[in-house]
Amino acid sequence: MAFGSQAHAQDTAPPVAEGATEASDIVVTATRRAEPLQKVPIAISVVGGDVLRSENRAGLQGISAIVPSLNFRNTASAKDQALFIRGLGTVSTSPGVEPTVSTVIDGVVLARQGQASMDLMDIDHIEVLRGPQGTLFGKNASVGAVNIVTRAPGDEFHGFFDLGYYTGGDEWRARAGVSGPLGEKVAFSLTGAYSHYNGNVKNVFDNSTVNGFRNAGVRGKLQFTPTENLTVTLIGDYADAKNTTPQGVVSSTTLVAYPTNAVTNFPAFAAAIAPVVPGAENRAINSNYFTNAQDKNYGLSAQIDWNIGDYTLTSITAWRGWKNDQAQDQDRLPGATTAFPQQHDIGNLSFDQYSQELRLASPKGQFIDYQVGLFYFQGDDTERYQRTTTLGTGASFLGVANYSVTNKSYAGFGEANVHFTDRFRATLGARVTRDELRYSFARTSTSPTPVTGIQTAFTAGGNTSNTGFSGRAGLQYDLTPKAMAYFTYGRGYKGPAYNVAFSMLPQDTSALRPETSNSYEIGLKSRFFSDVLRFNIAAFLDKFKNYQVNFFDTFNGSPVTRLINAGRVSTRGVELDVALQPSRAFTLSAGGAYTDARVDNFICPVGAAASCQINGKPLPYAPKWKGNVRASYEIPLSGDLSIRLTTDANAQSKVQYSINQTPTTAQSAFGIWNASLGLLGGDRWELNFVVKNITDKSYSTNLGTFGQGVVRFVPRDDRRYVGANFHFAY
Template sequence: MKSVIRNSIARGALAVALLGFPTMAAAQQAPTGQDDLAEGGDVNDEQEPDGPGQVDPYTIVVTAQGRTQSLADVPIAVSAVSGELLERSGTTDIRELNQVAPSLLVSSTGNEANGSARIRGIGTVGDNAGLESSVAVFIDGVYRSRSGNALSELGPIDRVEILRGPQGTLGGRNSTAGLINIYTAPPEFDFSGYGAFTYGNYDAMRIEGGINVPIGDTIAARVDGVYFERDGFYNDVTNGTDVNNRDRYLVRAQALFEPTADISFRLVADYSFKDEACCAATFVQTAFAPLARVSPGLDQFTRPEPAAPALTSTSNPIVPILLGLGQDPRALSQDTFNRDIYPTAGRSYQGETEDYGISGELNWTFGTTTLTSITGYREYSNFQGSDTDYTTVDLIYRAPNEFGGARAFETFTQEIRLNGSLFDDRLDWLVGGYYASESLRSQDNLRFGEDYGTFANCRIALAINPALANPSADNCFGPAIAFLDGTIGAPAFGPATPLIIAGINNLAQVRDLGGTGDVYDQQSDNFALFTHNIVHITDTIDLTLGLRYTNETKDFSATFGNDNTFCPANRALLSPLLQVQALAPLAGGLLALSCQGNSTSELDGVSLSDTRDEDEFTGTAVLSWQPNPDLLFYASYSRGYKAGGFNLDRSALSNPVTFNVNALDPTSLQFEEETVDAYELGFKYSTRPLSISVAAFRQEFTNFQLNTFNGSVFLVQNVNACGADLNGADRDASATTGACSPDDVEPGVVAEGIEIETTISPIPDLVGTFGITYANTTYQDNLIGNDTGAPLDPALRLLPGDNLSNAPEFTATSSLTWTPPIGNSGMSGLFFVNARVSDDYNTGSDLLFGKEQNAFILVNGRVGLVGPDRAWSVELWANNVFDVDYTQVAFNTPFVAPQQTYSAYLAEPRTYGVTVRGRF
């Protein structure tokens, strides 16, 4: 087996050795004195449940199948993480779940609203609000429109369930990769309260508190609040501020009404707000990506030679241009993980996020039937300014206002389920319906900066003759233009020379122009009918059958605002030259740079609209055998679905060179629904001291939805494979080669592997967990675009046969919790440590060389003293204990031609502090 696998195993062994115990991030609640119970699954213990219908207190309880069940009895791959483990691991939002779930990876890029969750290497890059998440997120049973909408403080958590593989046969929203169910701590019929204060480095301060009040015998109320502030991890040297700071708060109020033993109604209202600057990036340096750039003359997607100029060396032709336009040289010489940044003066990353909603859940049992109704209404809005090129040179930016990369969701959801049993409990049945109405508005004001025209002309000069480039001149040619216009020698382009020079001078004037307010509206209406039934064939053999019908309708409209008049001016000048073979490349380059991303006043005031309608059947079949209460075997098939939609980006309307405002087709913005066929074999063993679950899986994705940045614009494309050999046509530079017969289209992405999760608790105050995931998540050979057999976009020609981005083959997590009693004082100690080991992976969705992230290990730790009855505690903690440097995503520096320089969004450095808790 290849060396990377051997190295990964070695690193995993090292992580376990660091912990000193064989552990994993499965569902468990570590013991603390007499009140904490190790949840390791079904328990061989003489303690009986408290009464009829009660669950053994040592059992992990989940609702992954729409019913209350023991985790050990659920024949699907699911990780359940207790609130206790989340608290000790320092988890306050879904990104930090990475540390406790090996198959999960959550990352964010240029805006936290773009956060993306991946399970088994499958996820949706979140830079386009039109794409829904492959991993759905639910909080208290209510769907969050995108994964990034849940990147906020969570407050007190009861538990988190992470379901792996396609979901949707039960309730809620469809998803193709999995879902994250977050259950917040509910009201209780005991008077109690708590408070916690944390102070850490970067002047971090977190205050959390809440109170639970019973109101009579049938009503309980609870209020929780969190406030968190922290300085940013990046130092903006140019503007004298910091970026990636925290300034946020959350308030959640709940009421629980239980008039009888058969009726329960829970009402939840929450409001959260963030006023933060996010998200900065640094230049990728040679030490991080030594072979990131190709040598001149080589195909830009060929693996570079060792002699290629360094990314930020002046031997790289674009670097002197940047320096000549005012780029701070320190940004080009410092280490990749030096967090000093040098953006354009006056540009800001400031933004605001507001998220609020109300939901109600009714559970009513009558006879052997239970009715569950979950109703939710939510509003979410975000805007974020940015120096979008991440350089001192003013190339492109978003102003921090209501149009600055803004998005807003208004969502209403209603789910109704009925479940019960028939035929002397031989059939455990469930039927239900789901409705969701989502109004999405995406707005943008992306504009060219003051230096854009000069910089763009410098790219033209480099293409003609690098000796002509003079960034101190407005048009980057200055006196050298004489070599073109014939003042010195013959006109460079014959009779067309005056047109070329006029085009150059027009391009030079593209500065502080562009979007004045593009508005995209999308109305989505989704309804589904589903059934999920468990047939108890024998006392030990079950057959689970589920079926779901989904109808999705999306209505799209857009209105554009733009003041770039030099785009149509150059279109009028240069379009005739596109028919001249010798001049077409130069004329096309000038026109493309003048109208980059279809930023043109020709669109000003133009409106478009379109609609799409989908119908899809999905389902599941599971055969399981439980020979004894501690052991379960299962085999399953499931089909998942994620809706298609619209690319909310004008750049996808047309090639800017051939743009015709009178012939725009809004259907060019559509992308197709994504489907998956998934197969799984697994077993679970669960006793008091030891539990283990193993799942082997294969998932085949058709019309996989991919969003990638090519250095100029975002591309949204479905990815499939062709059964016939394309003879490398999917790897060339042509957008017209590599077509496939529609009858020969096959799944383009396949994920297969194995997951192992264990929990061990040899004594009551010691609990360890360990999990490892091997997921070979790859693009197939002979890739094509959508399922009509269209060729793959050439920007994606590194994809065939390679792993997906942010999809490490090996990942392991582990934890150790020790809570020893201290004499007879009633106090106890706390020692907690967890680790995540990740194999190598490429962080760029186009898989360009130089975006690879080497393997790394993250370790978090916490030690403390806990008072009698857990009335108080003092804890010292550290996250990323060894201050490991790694990137979330590396990308082509915008408008700095592909393969010239890269930038990267860095992950968080080491943080540490002290937390004091009290409760009554």
């Protein structure tokens, strides 16, 4: 399924898809080949790079608003952020667990979910693939994958410049790039981007503005074609990002227990953060410790495509690095009191990954076409995390944890399509993965007994390995030349895990079992009235065993998170995409998803203090209903000059942010309405005036409990704001 109208014209021509018959065909690489979207038996949403630019959507959090099955967990640090597809994802800061949703950039998988938080540069389009994609996209794609495709170097010299400004925190965005030939057989592209935003949360302690960011990055490509059968593409990128997102904004100093609904008030804490007034729309903190996080993402990759007769051999060799440094005010106070100690944290992370993929693709058009391949991956993570607890008496304690995780993975995979007739096809794919995981952990403490937020000294280490299977089987039938129905079965697999984090406890030393799933999907992709109307629909059922999830608990009087195998969970629903384009000037699209993601049989951890009576309850970050509508109309003026009117709205039902089902961590239903007015000068330039959140609706992208209440995370569009962006191409 796809949001086809959002994959607009691109600055550079996409690759020609095998089987493409219409100029309007949207080209995707969801099967590791360039193919028309409407012929691929996978539920897919596609967002074009020009939409991200013109609508001020710079990252994956921005596209989650316009892809109904995709949700994003926002936190103070990229290390804790996560993506969810169809209500399933991984929430954990542990380097010993992989994300459930795989993120891939130009064929290179990002092993840690924090790596996917950077601003996106030079984007051609983004594909959101739903359902298990383990055959071709790897083991950590058990519920889906986000496939990011950047622009290829052009055959002719081309350049562009973008500049945008937005109110409500003085947000600036600038981007520029050049692309073209360096000779007869060499082409290049180079793109740079910078953005700055002061924020929309006030810290009354020092009258500063926080919840902002400063991002900068560069991406370059060199493409060599020494012969007509050989293409070598070298890619390098570097991104530096800093954010001042606080460790939550206090929205309530009341806790409501689940399942008893017992209410506990903390008036002393409310008094301690005065003059801040907690509330559902609060945008103020009172903190004496500067919470911030800095991320550096960088990498190199080399892709070789060699046509051997009618076959194509592809090799992708890649190295990526990620550094995350954070400082967090866990107590959220202007100072220690006799009732509430201070907790100040500093974390440092260094991660390197190496990957090699070899893939052989047979020619299309045969009775059987196929792809086979081998994959190797190694990830090395080293972290240091420290917490200082200061009591109201002035006594101070320090806890420091040093830990490391190494993950190695080996895989062989293959997928074949059998063309029984011109209209009837079958797909069969499989992947065998060998995982090897080891960790070491050591925590020291200046206190011989537990103090607030710091457990006693502890040392541990271990290793585990496992061989897992993932795959896909399906049938596909062309009802008409413009309508295709399909059914697929997919098996997902995500490897074993360890809960390696600052507060690691003796009960965390055992490896978690691999997470597996069985997925069933039936869908229809169709076009009517000479391609004026596109109608896609899919129904799905996914069942998971040994779901790896964080469960919030207490230990020695302190709140802790425990990564556990939660037992069995499932998600089922229907996704719909409709796109109407009666003329070149007018487009209308709508998408929606009904998702019933729930806990089927929760296995309560031994000794858990929190309630485990959550069978039948919703999974976190899984609204039952979510949808959007988008309309665009272009009015010609004179010559190449025209006006484009665009409006979009998205809405979702109530969503629970905690698997513990606490009533105070549920966000009520809300909707956001945006609009823009564009002045276009043909293909050369455009000026867009943007209004975000027209109705001035406040909402929270995350809600979490702490010892004395609830905090909210404030999104960029929590208030109405306006702006303008200018794009010039030459």
